[in-house]
Amino acid sequence: MHAFLLLVHTDPALCGLLTGRLAVTGPVFVHVDARADEDPFRKACPQAVFVQNRVRVRWGGWGQTEATLRLIETALTEPEVRRVSLLSGQHYPIVPDARLTPGPLTDRIAALPAPDPARGKPESRFTERFLAAGRPGSASAVLAAGIGRRLPALDPAQALGGRRLFAGSPYFSLTRSTAAQVVAAARTDAALRRYFRAVVSSDEAFFHTVVGNLDGVHLDTRGTTYATWSGGRHPQPLTPGDLEPAAAEGFLYARKFSSADQALLHAAQALAE
Template identity: 30%
Template sequence: MEAGFAVLAHRAPPVCQRLVRRLLRLGDVYLHIDAKVTLEDFVPSGIEHLPGRLHLARRRFNIRWGSFAMIEATLALLAEMRATRPYHRITLLSGDSYPIFPDRRMREFLCSATEAISCQPVTRDSRRVRTERIFMPDTTMGTLKAQITDRFLAPSDVPDLLAAIELLQTRAEFLQRNPVHIGGQWWSLTGEALGRIEAFLQANPDFTRHFRYSAIPDESFFQTAFMKAVPHPERRVASPLHIRWDTKPRPFVFLLPEQITDLRASNKPFTRKVAEESAELLDLLDAEANSEA
């Protein structure tokens, strides 16, 4: 059963290079490098002997935190993957993630029928404002955390503004039909589940339009589509990534070799975020890759 990995990278090039090498032992890697950074810094060399194949994204997006460009980059990678071969499982990862499981245990997970994605309803959650209101996508005004003096509309933003006004009139009815679910951005889904999500998106083009004009859609787009499109969505498990949110700043950044104890105890296949200077920690994880644990 073939596994594919969709990787979105924008920071920590040394970690990304090591991640790609590890993943290529397990399957094919489709790598999107943010348009703001230098592509060559993230692409590892000497991978010709590894069993997996590395594919660089044909189109690179300028991704800003909380923008729909994150979804566009993911959808573009998925389209390239579907056009290449029918993967049993596709896992979406950040370039600063890393495998925790040894390879044998990882292959067991990748060959399983488990759907791993975090989805929580937000009907009574303060975060529902992200979709109840209209947010301008990828414009100066729509940039989250922008300076007050930078929040303005340019003439090129007018089509987005008119489209947003039109969508606002149908947003309440859309949310009734599509109860929003929220969760961590990163997931690992079977090809069957992703096929159902693709069919749902094609049959419901308004779904993508509405989420384009929402805030932080990477934490709700696939989660909501999964709950709508996949039979028995309650059988899923949570996100396959171990991410700690109990520190400030958040999330916690893994750096030191002794933190491998925390990673092992998580019982998760992957972790995030990994520091750029974490070579000793990654050496330990790599040393365990061929173990029988």
């Protein structure tokens, strides 16, 4: 059974549409940012299972990684779940339902060697300490960033315990065995956890580093999700014209959607038919 994990904080209506689409393929598990009201999401997504012990999620902080780990742990309590796929609440499939599940032995995650400045992953991202404080660009966040850069540099090699560093898009589709090993690493390796708690956007490197160092995995590093970027912290809104080329490239989902953009949703739905 293929389970879908959703990280949401806004747009309950889109969450409802997405959950309804995914539930045709498998169960849906939802984590609502602890800073958001959960009730609208529960009303919009009655068929979903909600993570009970929610966490506050701030841009760049460990909260995103912790919320993902709790989603995985919740899904793996169901013994029939053989695969988990992570999405945000602004995702939507761009391929038919039958294509959403990779091969039974395949772990699909953009676990690419890091640092890699060409992909926006310079060495400083893994050596400078990140202090989460307020929203990005706020006075408190700018102050915390300045303080972080003046703290002693992190030593990835020492923290990783012989592992190589990998990073990439935070969205993935993992087999049950691989997902369980990721959770085990997070919960038992204190040095690994301390290191990734201290770097910016740990969700773009923690899972990738653990999976990239596992033996015997069948790794597909293309990632699952198409998005367009213009150098900022968040992906740009999509246009209907983006979707067909993205599906042709092999992406399973695109981001980011909005329940208000009916034309974009209709274009995505047409690709599933």
